[in-house]
Amino acid sequence: MLYHVFMDVKIPRDLPAEERADILAREKAYSQDLQRQGTWRHIWRVAGQYANVSILDVRDNAELHQILSALPLFPFMQITVTPLLRHPSAIRGDDS
Numbered sequence: 260m261l262y263h264v265f266m267d268v269k270i271p272r273d274l275p276a277e278e279r280a281d282i283l284a285r286e287k288a289y290s291q292d293l294q295r296q297g298t299w300r301h302i303w304r305v306a307g308q309y310a311n312v313s314i315l316d317v318r319d320n321a322e323l324h325q326i327l328s329a330l331p332l333f334p335f336m337q338i339t340v341t342p343l344l345r346h347p348s349a350i351r352g353d354d355s
């Protein structure tokens with residue numbers, strides 16, 4: 260199943276710099292690993308915001324929840340999930 264996921268990042272200003280850097284490095288590694296596996300199909304920066312729009316391809320709601328709640332930045336993000344299905348007018352073969 261495909262999901263559109265909007266992640267709005269709000270890291271507290273008073274988080275120590277070392278801790279912030281560690282979380283961001285782990286977040287990047289985690290996200291890139293899932294991208295290599297094909298689970299995290301797309302990630303886009305939202306212009307002008309510390310936020311991203313992502314497309315994840317997972318088995319079900321439970322797997323999506325497991326993946327998102329394990330994000331190192333999870334405690335510092337507002338996440339909005341929208342389930343997707345193939346549009347009847349779609350012509351691309353790889354979007355379902």
Ligand SMILES: O=C(O)C[C@H]1C=CC(=O)O1
Nearest residue numbers: 268286287290309310311
């Ligand atoms: O920077 C972000 O948008 C947050 C986050 C999500 C994946 C990743 O590598 O960073």
